[in-house]
Amino acid sequence: MPAQPLRPELGPTSLPKVIGGFSTVLADPPWRFSNRTGKVAPEHRRLDRYSTMSLDAIKQLPVKDVTARSAHLYLWVPNALLPEGLDVMSSWGFRYVSNIIWAKRRKDGGPDGRGVGFYFRNVTEILLFGVKGSMRTLSPGRSQVNMIETRKREHSRKPDEQYDLIESCSPGPYLEIFARHPRPTWIVWGDESAEDLVPRGKVHKGYSGGEILPPLGANEHITPSVATALGLELKHRYRDGASVREISEETGYSIQRVRSLLAGADTSMRPRGRRSA
Incomplete structure (x- = not known):
């Protein structure tokens, strides 16, 4: 008996067109x-x-x-x-x-x-x-x-x-x-391209995409320009809902370092223990 498909295969809808291609x-x-x-x-x-x-x-x-x-x-x-x-x-x-x-x-x-x-x-x-x-x-x-x-x-x-x-x-x-x-x-x-659909697939903890952040030792000195760039990146992640602790776990930076970089980027901090909606 032939193997049955794991999912029924539906015919694709027509591809979109624009004038001139x-x-x-x-x-x-x-x-x-x-x-x-x-x-x-x-x-x-x-x-x-x-x-x-x-x-x-x-x-x-x-x-x-x-x-x-x-x-x-x-x-x-x-x-x-x-x-x-x-x-x-x-x-x-x-x-x-x-x-x-x-x-x-x-x-x-x-x-x-x-x-x-x-x-x-x-x-x-x-x-x-x-x-x-x-x-x-x-x-x-x-x-x-x-x-x-x-x-x-x-x-x-x-x-x-x-x-x-x-x-x-x-x-x-x-x-x-x-x-x-x-x-x-x-x-x-695509069948999952609409804004109101959440694509299937597990989101791996600690993998948020974006640029690679440099590893920093606990007391490693960084230049003001690097601190500014890192602070803006962490500010973006914090505003997206990540907590200070989650950012620390993801980047490997100490919680004190994360708070310092966020402060340097003039980040408006949430009350302790609260996540953004």
Whole structure:
């Protein structure tokens, strides 16, 4: 008896269109792994991370029909499915020219070894870059290194830093396919992209994304400019609802250091023991 799919596969809705076509597309397809019952599989019944699509279904998306004559494609692909990623890129009408590597870091800047893999423990993911027609990157792209180094967030969520990189290197209008979060100035398409939906997937404690903070010893001296930059970053996290203790645990800084940096950034502090609503 053939194995039953873990989730019913529904036909995708039509891709959005703009006059003249999209000049830049970002896509993070819901790749389907061959071992669909293992803990690596996104659609594992117990983990319930997200639904997946077959390779043929991904390839058949009419991306070439909604893009401009000349366009850029940024395509996320798991390390184990690199050939499939190149196949999808070709099917969508793009030729592969380069890639960007996301290096996942711990809070101290070292490689985050909590990734999975049958042969090596993956601490990187690949963002393939393809071109349709003839279009170079914008001027800032000529000095942009092909690496993003930041901390991971919930399962499968890619670094928010990708957007600034893409917007500085490729022209709009922008389309994100398989989006799981809305994005200003972008048109998004995906079954979890609406603002009132919370994407499935566990949020890992201590992984809030954003820039990597430098490790600091208990009495280590820092320059005023570094203190200002750190204070503004911690102020942002504090305003987002994190407590002083949570910031201390996440960064490895002492509670006294966190309070000092927040004070230096003129942070309006909440009463002790209370979290923001």
